[in-house]
Every structure is written in structure tokens, then in C-alpha cells.
Amino acid sequence: MVAARYTQRGLPTTRDQILITCGAQHAMAMVFDALVMPGDRVLVEHPTYPNALDAIAREHARAVPVGFAGADWDLDTIAAAVRDACPRVLYLMPDFQNPTGRCMSQEQRAELVELCRRTHTTLLIDETMSEVALDGPPPPPLASQVRESSSAPLITIGRPARRCGAACGSAGSGRGGRCSSRSPACGLRWTSPPRCSTSSSRST
Numbered sequence: 001m002v003a004a005r006y007t008q009r010g011l012p013t014t015r016d017q018i019l020i021t022c023g024a025q026h027a028m029a030m031v032f033d034a035l036v037m038p039g040d041r042v043l044v045e046h047p048t049y050p051n052a053l054d055a056i057a058r059e060h061a062r063a064v065p066v067g068f069a070g071a072d073w074d075l076d077t078i079a080a081a082v083r084d085a086c087p088r089v090l091y092l093m094p095d096f097q098n099p100t101g102r103c104m105s106q107e108q109r110a111e112l113v114e115l116c117r118r119t120h121t122t123l124l125i126d127e128t129m130s131e132v133a134l135d136g137p138p139p140p141p142l143a144s145q146v147r148e149s150s151s152a153p154l155i156t157i158g159r160p161a162r163r164c165g166a167a168c169g170s171a172g173s174g175r176g177g178r179c180s181s182r183s184p185a186c187g188l189r190w191t192s193p194p195r196c197s198t199s200s201s202r203s204t
């Protein structure tokens with residue numbers, strides 16, 4: 001069902017690319033646990049989802065906040081922050097961002113994927129709010145912007161159903177990672193080509 005939903009939304013997905021978690025927060029915590037080391041920086045929107053800041057703090061990492069430019073994401077400032085702070089991960093919510101409700105344009109999504117491809121920075125996309133679209137279907141998953149050849153490192157987490165989470169990795173999700181003892185059952189790994197794993201996961 002989850003794979004079919006991703007496929008329906010524009011990102012062809014198979015069952016074996018999905019790993020079910022105990023909610024999006026669980027998926028997020030496992031991804032940070034696998035990828036972020038103490039002292040690493042994680043770029044976040046300002047304002048952002050407060051529990052994401054807690055999950056970053058739990059890894060003894062530092063959040064690097066970037067504000068919005070009016071109704072849009074400020075991609076120039078994000079690019080400058082990537083250059084200056086070298087964040088390990090960009091944690092962003094392009095669909096109905098929590099708490100602002102903003103939705104990222106397709107042009108900015110493409111620009112973001114290109115920025116991460118160029119800088120080898122991992123994108124952690126939180127699509128938990130994507131299904132709250134009221135005026136039409138939700139936007140296509142941001143991972144559908146990733147072409148196989150571009151290999152932008154991208155992991156998507158979401159909430160395909162109540163009390164159910166998902167995480168998925170796309171090509172080359174960084175230096176590789178594995179869930180630690182805090183999540184012993186999941187066997188989450190990223191290598192090249194990457195494999196999804198967490199509670200619920202898929203690869204693009």
C-alpha cells in the first residue's frame with residue numbers, strides 16, 4: 001500500500017523499498033542516529049519542527065537555522081550556509097512545512113536537489129505533512145526530482161498512515177551509516193548504491 005502510494009504520487013517504488021517504522025519521528029531519529037556524529041551540523045528551516053531539534057540535539061549535533069525569504073525558501077542563504085557550515089544533513093519539509101504551512105515550488109525543489117548533488121550534502125526530506133493537501137493532490141515526492149545519474153543523496157521520511165512512519169534513501173546517501181544500539185533491529189545502512197532501511201523506508 002505504501003509503495004503503491006509513492007508510485008501513484010510520481011515516485012515508482014517497490015515493496016522491498018519500504019520499511020515500516022513506529023511513526024515519522026522514529027524514522028527521523030533513526031536517520032539522524034545513522035548519519036550524524038557528535039559535532040556535525042544539520043541545516044534546518046527557521047522555524048522548524050521542534051522535535052527535529054530534539055532529535056538533532058540527542059546526537060550532540062548542532063542545528064544551523066535558515067529563515068525564509070517571504071513565502072519562499074531562501075535558497076541563496078541555504079547555499080551559503082552549505083558552503084560556510086558544511087552541514088552533514090539538510091533537514092527540510094517542502095510539503096506544508098511545519099509550522100508555516102509553506103509548500104516549495106517545483107523549481108526550488110530542482111534547485112535544492114542540484115545544490116545537494118554539487119556539494120555531496122545529504123537531504124533529509126520530511127514529508128509527514130504531504131497528505132494534508134486540501135485543494136488537490138499532494139505534490140509529487142521531492143525524491144522524484146532525483147535522476148539516477150545525478151545521485152543527489154536524499155532520504156525521505158513520512159507518515160503513510162497513523163502511527164506508521166517511513167524512511168527511504170536515494171543514491172549515495174553520504175558517508176554511509178548504520179543504526180546504532182539505539183535501534184538494533186533495523187540494520188539501516190547507506191552505501192552506494194544506497195539501501196533504505198528504518199522503520200519504514202524506500203529508495204528512489
Ligand SMILES: Cc1ncc(COP(=O)(O)O)c(C=O)c1O
Nearest residue numbers: 023024025026049098126128159
Ligand atoms: C513535520 C513532522 N515530522 C514528524 C512528525 C512526527 O510524526 P509521527 O507522529 O508520525 O511520529 C510530525 C508530527 O506532527 C511532524 O509534523
